[in-house]
Amino acid sequence: MDEKEIHLDDAAEQLFSQIEGIEEHKKGRSTSELMAESLSEEQKQQDVWRILLCEIVHHIAGYFQRMDLDVRQAEERQTFDQLTETLAKLNQMPQQAGRILVRFRGLSADSDIPERLDYEILFGNMVVDLDFVPTMIKRHGSLLSHLMGQLLDAFGIFSDRGISNLNLNLPKGDPDSLDRLRRSLHILCRLYRAHGNQRDIVLGPGKENLVPMVTDEKGSLDTNLSLVAGVNRLGAKTMRNLVTKVDAWMQKKEASDEGCQYTSVYNAIFGLPKLSAQLIPPPLEINNLDWLMRGESEESFTREKAQVARIIASVEASPEKAAKVIKSVYGDDYQKINSHHLEERLGLSSGLLQAIDNKPKSEDARQEVLNNLQKRLDTVRDDVFDNLYFNRSEDGVVGGRGPILGAVHRQLHKMVSFFKGRSSTRKKMTSMVHGTIRFEERDYEVLAQDFGIDMDEARQLVDVLKKCFNDKGRFLKASFADALSRFTRYEKKIFEFLWRHLKDVVAPEDRTAFLNALQMLTSRMNQPKRAFKILLEDILKDPGDIQFSDAKALVLANLILHEYDKSLADIEITPEDILFNQRGLNKEVARYAAWRMDRDQEAFFDKVRTIHQALCEALEFGMTRKHRLSAKDLLSLEREVYIFLSMIETVVGRSVLRSALAEYGSPESDLYFLKESDRFMSHLLQNLRIAIRGLANIGSMDNIPSLDAVKTREEVFQRLKKTKAHRDQSRLISEWVDEAVKIIKFRS
Known part of the structure; x- marks a missing residue:
């Protein structure tokens, strides 16, 4: 799909017109600015979908607040047409989720936002909330200046109407699905304007347009059951019988040893195959507790x-x-x-x-x-x-x-x-790393409970940890290696403690040895997902900063993600051939990684931008001013990022690798002409190779023209450095590109 052909609302249309001018804007920019702006443009394209989500929520809230169906029929038709047009555009999003969930969160990072107005909009792994809107406005300026007020108004309407969550299943676009959506909006509009009056709703002439206000098993008005009646055109008696029968079935199940897995009569109706086959679920659901409790990829409840x-x-x-x-x-x-x-x-x-x-x-x-x-x-x-x-x-x-x-x-x-x-x-x-500490009995009790071991083992664990450091606080890798068999018994807890609490307190001269020791521990772990989660959280905790441990965190993450040869416990960089063995992916960890990367897109983009800016600084000045990191260290770190992002198909991965190819794939780029670039030319071309091979893994047919363009620049690459080794390396560019194109075509 060519995203630039989508017909969008005014704000989104203007965004795309700005994006189409990227190439002209890039001329005369520095290397770090090029990558930063390239990634920013990728983020702006994601913002297009976020704007559509905000527009949809705004239109739905408008129904609840101001829509008088009897006297404002023209306005209602216009609003519904705008809503359906926006939904149709959202349906064109690649890998779209099929449903929009708006739910109360109540935990804004901005103290000026009232708690009652703090909602979030979820669409698959995409999240929009009031904390994120200022970032979008900063990217686009006055074009989105209205967005914050618009969302605050919409969330205020939800709060005033007592709506803690709203789930919208995207209509397919056919007349019947659109009719059900409009009918549902009319029911909700009437219901909220009735202020709790339980009289039946009249949507038009004829019995089929009389919608009963349905009560649940406790006798309380139930919005979702009323929507079921309205969408399926069922009468009050039919709905009463349905509720009574399902409630009786639920009580019977709850009293049995098997128990009942449904949270309400409404959810049971559409969970039971015989019933769900006879009824059409309403496109809108209001205050269904399931959507507040449902975890990542959770289909049914215990x-x-x-x-x-x-x-x-x-x-x-x-x-x-x-x-x-x-x-x-x-x-x-x-x-x-x-x-x-x-x-x-x-x-x-x-x-x-x-x-x-x-x-x-x-x-x-x-x-x-x-x-x-x-x-x-x-x-x-x-x-x-x-x-x-x-x-x-x-x-x-x-x-x-x-x-x-x-x-x-x-x-x-x-x-x-x-x-x-x-x-x-x-x-x-x-x-205890830096001195003798007295442990009380209570400390051993806590440690035993935390690690799930007895008191004697807790004492032994403390003793073993103490022996990993000498009396001057220096790390002893040999002692750590001797203790590995004990550490691996408690892998769920020990890795988290060592990574989060000890890696930053060891002596600076011991950091590399300590991180390598943790790599030995990781290679022996049987349940790696927890460690992977810890590593990812640590990398992203401050996307605008770089830690010494980031490179090692990515090496460990790559090895955990890919069930690689566990004997490679001492490698300093991830082997490149890991990219050619997709069958070795740990499926459970890969699913989590994809979900996390999509959910935390902004943090990943910011981290990549931070790393590349630091790399350009080190290539110009020898090392970074803040952390004193060398160009070699940062080239290695960026390489690990590209390998990590190449493992799984995500928006972040494709976007970053596309940006990397644009910069590394241009021999005229400033990247190759900074003061230290000549010394690290082979490393720069290695990163180009990783970007090419990464796109071979997760790219699409759309990437082939960009790859072919790199191939046509091979002779220019050869002139960057006058050594035989460099010319030999440059001659391989065509081979790398041909291989990537072949893989992409085969996969497509």
Whole structure:
């Protein structure tokens, strides 16, 4: 698909007209500016889709706020036409997700944004929220100046109407699907203008245009069940019978050993094959708890998770409060929260646990909540626990005020106490690198619990770690190698501790040896996904900065991602032939990597831009001013980035490699004429080769003209340096390109 032929709204149209002028704008720019601007233009093209998402949300919110279907028929038709046109454009997005989810988040990084207005728009792995909009505005200037106000208004309407989440399945564009969408919008419009009045909705003449307001099994008005009635043109009696029968079936399942995996009657209707085959699901869903609880690639719930959802729905009348309670148990952002956020979430989850205590046969639900809280609290930064004070609830009462945190549920109190203790123990383990530290019995207890070992093993683990450093704090790689068999017993925990807490405290002269030792440990791991996640988070934690450990993190990530020969425990760079063995990919890790790269596109783009700017600085001045990194180190780091991005098909990977090919593939580029470039010419051409071979892996037919253009410049490349070795290397450019083109054509 040629994205430049898409017919877009005014803002998006102007964006594409700007993008088409990229090549003229590039003339006379420096090398680092070229790559930075090239990546920025890739980001701008992604912004086109984000703008469409914002427009769609704006149109839907307009229905809820101002649409009077009786007196503003022309405006309604115009709004619906704009909405359907925008949806059709979004449907043309490559690898589009098929559904848009708008949901309450309540955790903005901007303190000026009221919590109640903090929603996020999700489309596949693409995320748009109020924290990200300023970045888009900065990229495009006045063209998008309206966007922040537009989204704030839309999210304000959602909040005022009590909408914690809205799911929209993209219509296919045929008249029937568009009619169902318009009918659903009319039902919602009438419903929200009725302010809770439960009279049936009249959409037009005739019985088929009378939509019953359907109540759920508890007798409460249910928006989604009413939409089912409206879309399928079912009467009140039919819907009552349907709800009664499904509710009875759910209760029977819940009472059985098998349990019930559905969170509501509505979800059960479309989860049961016999029923779903007879009914058309409404294109819009409002406040379906499933969309607040559903994790990455999660298709169906366990009976325990569904039970928790039903309990939350039974005790929380406010959709916003229900969303916050769900976030407190199932949120995926615990590693980002501060003490204030943690205080609120512990209070909410304590209230949920108290509600569960009051329910019969609720042990499974209680354990589901506690297990999820345990996993999430495990990711919270230690300093957050250090600044948290709390007390235990008495007599089943939660919420009484402590010094900072109110009283928490007794079982949660025990859990939080452990994590506070772990923070203290970790500090001791980190400090023992530089001196003798006294470990108390409580420290060994915490360590034993954290690693899932007994007290004797905890003492032995501390002793083994101590022996990896001498009395002057110098790292002893041989001692670490001797301890590998013990470390690999606790691989889930030990790698995280060593990477996150020790790599930055070892003596500067020992950093390389320590990182190589961690590579030995990684090569022996049996469950690498956790380590891979830790490495990726560390690389992206500050995209505008470069750490000494970044290159090693990428080497380790590449080896984990690709189930390569584990004997290569001491390699300094990833072998290039890893690109030609796609069958060796760890499928589970690759799926996570693709999801993470798409979700964190901006951070990846910024990190690549930062690395390339540092490389150009080092090629001009010998090394970077801030971190004193050499050109050789940065060329190696950029090489690792390209190999990493070449493994899996993602927007980030294709965009970065396309930008790299444009710059490395031009022998006239400033990159080849900086003060140190001549010394590192062979390294520069190696990175060109990686970019070419990377596109062979994940590129498309659209990339072939760019690849062929590089081939035509081979003679110019040969003139960059007057040595036989350089000329021989340059003569291989045609071979690299031909091979890549052949692979792309075969795959296509």
